[in-house]
Amino acid sequence: MNNSIDSVIHQWSWKLIAIVLGAFTILMLAMTWLFVVYIKPLGNIPQIESLRQQGIQFDIGSCTVGEESKTCVRVMKKHCGYGKNGDFCVIDPK
Known part of the structure; x- marks a missing residue:
């Protein structure tokens, strides 16, 4: 009887560990996906900071172009x- 209780406890502990690790893995994958899809590309940050250090203030945001998110x-x-080429516009200052 005591052996069977220990066996059941041992099985449940492994199942619980597997469930917790699985949930944690799914949560981490979901957070990574959200950052990749919804966070602005980090490549533009140095140029933006360079302009701001020069005293140029402007409104920056994220625009949806088709199904892709772009910095605007x-x-x-x-x-x-x-x-x-006539493809430049003046930034609207804050």
Whole structure:
């Protein structure tokens, strides 16, 4: 009788450990997926900080283009067409 109780406790402890580890793994995978999908790309941060250190303040956000999330900045639409190819706009300052 005592042996069977120890056996059951031992089986339940392994099942509980497996369930907890499985839930933890699923949680970590879900958090990683959320960061990859919903967090802005980190590649633009050095350029943004460089502009801010120069005293240039602007509104930056995330825009959905098709199904992809892209970094966007607020511009003055009436002040576009600058640059060699006419594809630059003036940033709308804060």
